[in-house]
Amino acid sequence: MLETLDRAVGGERLIGAAAIARGANGEPVLLGCKCTACQKEMVPPVSVCPVCGGEDMREAVQPDEGVLYSYTVVHVGPKRFRRPLALGYVDLDNGVRVFSHLEGDTFKIGERMKFDVAIVGRDPDETDLTGYVFRKENGQ
């Protein structure tokens, strides 16, 4: 069982905490799960498989890069997140699609993106929100 980051780091307010864990070398990794019955993988980890109902779900560290499937820059929505807010779907090399905040100024469908952890917003009580993000592999 991997240690998820919300338990590893004190004080920070984490968004998407269930999918952020500390990997073997201490760096954050994207955590998903794999169903032993239907072999489907998904993010975040869940205890029951939404595809087949199987209950034997194993933690599975996800690839830390993928390809941007689509994205948008949003000017509406929850005030706790940055505005404008870049959101996208990243297709990981293992067939899993991840919904994620994006870091960067401009984006292109089809470009390679890399996993990271960053500040994604701030609550009204001035506490920063930390979450997982994908950013361009080269540059930024």
Add this chain to the structure above:
Amino acid sequence: MSQANIIGVGMTRFGKYPESHLADIAWPAVKSALADAGIEPGAIQAAYCGSALGGMMVGQSILARIGMTGIPITNVENACSSSSTALQQAVMAVRAGKYDTVLVIGAEKLTALGGGTLPLNEDDWEASQGMVMPALYAMRAMRYMHDYGLTREQLALVSVKNRANGAKNPDAQMQKPVTVEEVLASRPVADPFTLLQCCPTGDGAAAIIVASDKAAKKYAGKHPIRVLASDLTSGRFTPGFRDMTSPEITVRGSAEAYEEAGVGPQDINLAEVHDAFSIAELIYYEAFGFCARGEAGAFLESGASAINGKVAVNPSGGLLAKGHPVGATGAAQVVEVVRQLRGECGARQVPDAKVGLTHATGGGLAGFDHGACSIHILAR
């Protein structure tokens, strides 16, 4: 087994009624549907009421206003498909022979929420990270533009067409036509959408009287409208890669509805589809088979989906112009199709309309295209 028929429709103009109770927004729609059918309130045997955000017992609170109490009332919540799901339940009950006369209501008061984007389930994985409905549709649009070369101008043209239609519909919330330039210059919401490519938030209600063949014969002074198909389905969870330019729930639902009705896309004269955002209408042209994959932009530009086109799409103005009080939308689509099939629509009348369809889909859930989809095919 009896067929189901629609013998009366009515609606409260979509708009903003912040000072009114939801029941007071809705009861006039019920009275107008009863009057349209020529049926006395006491002859209604059951009611199904759709509302997504109206709270508990919306149906009872509406019918209590007008002395229609003591009948079985079923309240239905299915996001944007709430009142079309209520209709599907009513049709099933009539076909099964349980009732001869059933009232369907759709009612919603979004001004009670204080504006902004629709609240999604907070425990949803994507919603908890900032996903909102405009962002979901915007990502469909970005991918569609990437895959098929759709332009921002073509996207804006959906709003131009539907606002022009809405300007001819007294029940529409937005009454002013707009130009492509105005659409593109309105404030950004979620790239590529500007404000005029997003349906407005508002209140409203619609009501439908469903009747068995026997009751239709007795009451329908105007010719009854036949329900050829009444389809309901839910989204399929897909954790991996999926094509966001093709709405799997509507593709499945439309195939089921066409099969039940025994008609195909070439038979449809008009369609009220779920254009919550500009891209949605284009994607639904393809899902219903009105044009081939990737050709929706050209189909729209050619005028094929205009009121005088091959298939009139959203002659009422659609969600973009008529408005989208979530739970009321499906029933209001049926109101429009019934009026079109009867030839009552004046300046926005679709010539020689014989067969029409309605399509309400929605519900934002991580891993789904949408949560719910209900499609009806009606004929005169």
